[in-house]
Amino acid sequence: MNAWLMLTAAGLLEIVWAIALKHTGGWTRLVPSAIGIASALASFLLLAAALKSLPVGTAYAVWVGIGALGVAIVGIVALGESAAPLRILCLTLIVGGVIGLKLLEA
Template structure:
């Protein structure tokens, strides 16, 4: 269960990162609200997962899921540009995350 919560928390990191950008420095109400709610839920999930997953592994997976999710959101929805080399680099991150899970 902790691993599922950790991955969902990493996905919520993507939500708060995109919402932070959309808030334009907290000048827009609803993106700022989405940022705050998703940040609290993401951190809460990370805290829950770290009760059973070592902090080094848990934090790395949480950040990695957030990094991959945010980069993909930027490429596909925010016009940051898609390229095969970028996608391959993100796949390397995913391989590293799977490796951390398998070695846990």
């Protein structure tokens, strides 16, 4: 599998585990806890595999960027979190940074 594809999948799984953690009830709810742990492990494994051929700084920044943006979008769309203009601007800056890093490594 391509390193960028693995990194993207790792970032998407980061969204899953972060949202799952919100629903664990402090690790008292089995299903969200299991989903959170399993998706975090899979995310870390994919990140580690991608790091075999990508620079660590770039890969980590992209992984975190995908996760942060994805969790923020889920928070806005599904959890009723704020979509204030400045928050959207900051999220847009994250997207720009992730795209810039990808272009620099291409």
